[in-house]
Amino acid sequence: MTRPLISVVITVYNEEENIKPLLDATYEALQHINYEVILIEDGATDGTVTEVKKYANNRTKLIIFNKNYGQTTALAAGIDLAQGEYIATMDGDLQNDPSDIPGMLQKAIDEDWDVVAGRRANRKDGFVLRKFPSKIANYIIRHSTKVYLNDYGCSLRVYKAHIAQNMGLYGELHRFIPVLAKQEGATMTEVDVKHHPRIHGTSKYGLSRTFKVMADLILMLFFQKYFQRPIHIFGTLGLFSFLIGVLINFYLLIEKLMGGDIWGRPILLLGFIFLLGGIQLITTGIIAEIIIRTYFESQDKKTYKIKSVYQGE
Known part of the structure; x- marks a missing residue:
């Protein structure tokens, strides 16, 4: 069997009523492409598995988890097993439209993009609970990571396989896949895609995920700027804290020598907190540096990636 041009990875969780129309639409959209479809059933408690087995064709694989691991882990499993030259990801709730995939794939091929991301031009979600928090999160992510995409929440994307399979997905970092790819x-690049209202089932997301996004953003910023040099952030903060502690305690020492009573004053406690905090931060930075070196050297990993090598004739 020849290698598929594209592998379509779809995460499904309690989407029993959506499976048949989802597969029908996907097969119709990809009928002129050499494709495979990989469905990841993330510990569903309804009849999702039965429906997939009923309607799947011979180009479809079903991965069944023994429990619910979350969307990021499901995506990672599907991407790991994908055989295609390109990999497309999408949700299984019918809000993404598979008919957008051929155009996105063609754009990636013709213009040699590593990632073509979907942008929901006419999003069919509620404003207060979905659109407004999403706009805020998108704005913060864009300007803090300097990866300027408009719609981080759209799961419909097409990647070159080597990019998707080296991103290191874990936790709940699926929201930051463009940052990981960068x-x-x-x-x-980003293209407008269709977006449909949810017809069957209920959304697995709510307003509370905004806070999770912000927490993960802190992790992503650390990965972006300090992953290979953690001492730069911990050491800088530690030295700054230690210096403040020294200045406070030097001031108190002068005051004590001049006959003042410094015992029991809150500023004395504050000075010691800054001193000890600075020492702890510097120590954490040194330990983090050792861990990073162990990470790279124990697995013979490189701190760089070569895009291509040209041999002159």
């Missing part, structure tokens, strides 16, 4: 040196 760290791999990926070139990316």
